[in-house]
Amino acid sequence: MxxxxxxxxxxxxxxxxxxxxxxxxxxxxxxxxxxxxxxxxxxxxxxxxxxxxxxxxxxxxxxxxxxxxxxxxxxxxxxxxxxxxxxxxxxxxxxxxxxxxxxxxxxxxxxxxxxxxxxxxxxxxxxxxxxxxxxxxxxxxxxxxxxxxxxxxxxxxxxxxEEKTYTDIEEEYPRQKEMGLFYNHLEKVLRTTEFIIPQHEGKVLDKLRRFFNRSRPERTELNMLRGILTSIEETVEKLKK
Amino acid sequence: MxxxxxxxxxxxxxxxxxxxxxxxxxxxxxxxxxxxxxxxxxxxxxxxxxxxxxxxxxxxxxxxxxxxxxxxxxxxxxxxxxxxxxxxxxxxxxxxxxxxxxxxxxxxxxxxxxxxxxxxxxxxxxxxxxxxxxxxxxxxxxxxxxxxxxxxxxxxxxxxxEEKTYTDIEEEYPRQKEMGLFYNHLEKVLRTTEFIIPQHEGKVLDKLRRFFNRSRPERTELNMLRGILTSIEETVEKLKK
The missing domain is CATH 3.40.1280.10 (SPOUT methyltransferase, trefoil knot domain)
Structure with a gap:
């Protein structure tokens, strides 16, 4: 043409x-x-x-x-x-x-x-x-x-x-189950740092879930975020001893 | 506009x-x-x-x-x-x-x-x-x-x-300067928790920057993330005393 x-x-x-x-x-x-x-x-x-x-x-x-x-x-x-x-x-x-x-x-x-x-x-x-x-x-x-x-x-x-259709590159995304484990881990750490306190739980977790769901971390990124949470826990543990 | x-x-x-x-x-x-x-x-x-x-x-x-x-x-x-x-x-x-x-x-x-x-x-x-x-x-x-x-x-x-076919965007986004302050804060905390250690800095910060730039936190979300970082710092400070 x-x-x-x-x-x-x-x-x-x-x-x-x-x-x-x-x-x-x-x-x-x-x-x-x-x-x-x-x-x-x-x-x-x-x-x-x-x-x-x-x-x-x-x-x-x-x-x-x-x-x-x-x-x-x-x-x-x-x-x-x-x-x-x-x-x-x-x-x-x-x-x-x-x-x-x-x-x-x-x-x-x-x-x-x-x-x-x-x-x-x-x-x-x-x-x-x-x-x-x-x-x-x-x-x-x-x-x-x-x-x-x-x-x-x-x-x-x-x-x-242009009639061609382009297929997106497939990133490897975590399963919802893994996202669930991440949210549990995040919540645990935020209670440790008292960012979340029982009397005023507020909507913090909802907001964080919304942010991370929208961001769609790839699997390697999620692993990195989990690593950060673990490093915070270990720092706190060490200091408590 | x-x-x-x-x-x-x-x-x-x-x-x-x-x-x-x-x-x-x-x-x-x-x-x-x-x-x-x-x-x-x-x-x-x-x-x-x-x-x-x-x-x-x-x-x-x-x-x-x-x-x-x-x-x-x-x-x-x-x-x-x-x-x-x-x-x-x-x-x-x-x-x-x-x-x-x-x-x-x-x-x-x-x-x-x-x-x-x-x-x-x-x-x-x-x-x-x-x-x-x-x-x-x-x-x-x-x-x-x-x-x-x-x-x-x-x-x-x-x-x-001209066509004005756009949809309104409701969220308020932070300026790049504020994102820069967030990255500095994040780096400081990750050095405290030794997620980043001087001998093996790796690409952690690049990867995190990539993740958060892609995610485009809104202003309220960025404030929340900054709050989390501060809560980690305060926890560590308190335990050190």
């Missing part, structure tokens, strides 16, 4: 942003980068910022126009600040847009188009899109760096596409 | 990343930037990359240690690759983590901690966290540029705050 999705960068001014975009894409499992008339490419700065994603730069497709970059796509998505005019195209936020991208990428090619650093997409470019996506942002300062915008959208696409 | 959230950057190598981080934060309505021993700051490159977020750089707080940066925080979150060891702290993905951040920021200060470009957070830094967040990513190339990771998490925080 992700191999059907491409990122198209138009007239990028700073080559560093191209490199950062490549890294952001690869981090999220995307590989197809199209560059429409970048100011400077290839570039050392792009390579440096790409880090482990230089292969995306090497395989990038250079074209002369947006038309060329999207010719074989069935869905073209423009990124836009929320306030900008949308020509009455559907405007989705990044999350909803990503769901749509993933859904359509199962059947055909999808292009995510990003504009210039200073002025985004021109009107004639916005009009070539099927829908627009905006990134929710601070209304007082909503314009993201282009590589950051790419990172966010690719991330939303990756999360939408 | 967002004003209770800070971003902490540790030992940032490239000043450009600090600038990009500031812009990413401001785009998402966050303003509090803490810098722990950056290699170069202030810096022209940071200013350039910050664009319209230079005010965040001017108001950034420079500190010498992570401890200083998080002293008044009730929740400290480390960012970590999913594969990295987490010391069995809770590990949430960015979205779930953001919901938690927004919920807790209603009552206290929250720190989002980001490590070095090359090696992330050191183990002793990861252990100072209450929970870890990972960003879902391509398993073959999962490490994001630090400013991109900041962009993603701040975005998730912004979206979570």
């Amino acid at each position: 992700l191999s059907n999705i491409r990122v198209v960068l138009i007239n990028t001014f700073h080559p560093g942003n191209i490199g950062a975009a490549a890294r952001a894409m690869k981090n999220m499992g995307l590989t197809n980068l199209y560059l429409v008339e970048p100011r400077e490419f290839p570039s050392d700065e792009a390579d440096a910022r790409a880090a482990g994603a230089k292969d995306l730069l090497e395989n990038a497709t250079l074209v002369n126009s947006l038309e060329e970059a999207i010719a074989d796509c069935q869905l073209v998505i423009g990124t836009s600040a929320r306030t900008k005019r949308t020509f009455d195209l559907p405007l989705l936020n990044a999350r909803k847009g990503a769901e749509r991208i993933v859904a359509e990428s199962k059947q055909g090619k999808v292009a995510l188009v990003f504009g210039r650093e200073t002025m985004g997409l021109h009107n004639d470019e916005l009009q070539q899109c099927n829908l627009h996506i905006y990134i929710p942002a601070n209304p007082d300062y909503p314009v993201l760096n282009v590589s950051q915008a790419i990172q966010l959208l690719c991330y939303e696409v990756y999360v939408a596409a | 967002l004003s209770n959230i800070r971003v902490v950057l540790i030992n940032t190598f490239h000043p450009g990343n600090i600038g990009a981080a500031a812009r990413a934060m401001k785009n998402m309505g966050l303003t509090n930037l803490y810098l722990v021993e950056p290699r170069e700051f202030p810096s022209d490159e940071a200013d350039a990359r910050a664009a319209g977020a230079k005010d965040l750089l001017e108001n950034a707080t420079l500190v010498n240690s992570l401890e200083e940066a998080i002293a008044d925080c009730q929740l400290v979150i480390g960012t970590s690759a999913r594969t990295k060891r987490t010391f069995d702290l809770p590990l949430l993905n960015a979205r779930k983590g953001a919901e938690r951040i927004v919920a807790e920021s209603k009552q206290g200060k929250v720190a989002l901690v980001f490590g070095r470009e090359t090696m992330g957070l050191h183990n002793d830094e990861l252990q100072q966290c209450n929970l870890h967040i990972y960003i879902p990513a391509n398993p073959d190339y999962p490490v994001l540029n630090v400013s991109q990771a900041i962009q993603l998490l701040c975005y998730e925080v912004y979206v979570a705050a």
Whole structure:
């Protein structure tokens, strides 16, 4: 699915942003980068910022126009600040847009188009899109760096596409019986230290049980806590002699 | 709410990343930037990359240690690759983590901690966290540029705050400073009871710190635990007389 999705960068001014975009894409499992008339490419700065994603730069497709970059796509998505005019195209936020991208990428090619650093997409470019996506942002300062915008959208696409379920690592937890023995031991020590006194038992034990049940000590941790209780008892015994 | 959230950057190598981080934060309505021993700051490159977020750089707080940066925080979150060891702290993905951040920021200060470009957070830094967040990513190339990771998490925080789908958190949590006092107290008592002996200090304190950081005692629970420690000390003192 992700191999059907491409990122198209138009007239990028700073080559560093191209490199950062490549890294952001690869981090999220995307590989197809199209560059429409970048100011400077290839570039050392792009390579440096790409880090482990230089292969995306090497395989990038250079074209002369947006038309060329999207010719074989069935869905073209423009990124836009929320306030900008949308020509009455559907405007989705990044999350909803990503769901749509993933859904359509199962059947055909999808292009995510990003504009210039200073002025985004021109009107004639916005009009070539099927829908627009905006990134929710601070209304007082909503314009993201282009590589950051790419990172966010690719991330939303990756999360939408992720179907794997992860199983948690199994810690070894004590049985309830062992927890019971721990609580008995704890109570005995707290009576010795007079933290619990018979006249005012209060809710101390309930509260401690709540805390330790919530904490879910692993078996080795429980053994350590038992060891601490024993060390307190032995100290008291020794002093009593 | 967002004003209770800070971003902490540790030992940032490239000043450009600090600038990009500031812009990413401001785009998402966050303003509090803490810098722990950056290699170069202030810096022209940071200013350039910050664009319209230079005010965040001017108001950034420079500190010498992570401890200083998080002293008044009730929740400290480390960012970590999913594969990295987490010391069995809770590990949430960015979205779930953001919901938690927004919920807790209603009552206290929250720190989002980001490590070095090359090696992330050191183990002793990861252990100072209450929970870890990972960003879902391509398993073959999962490490994001630090400013991109900041962009993603701040975005998730912004979206979570915007949606206000969070559930209120009722408990009052202690500050990290109070946790530090508790650990000192615990260590003192364990030396008294000779659970810790100078010749074989082992990893006892690390393990206990890990357990209690994971457990996140509420303030009343921490007070109770401190009370228990005091009762042990008083018992020992009385017997010594």
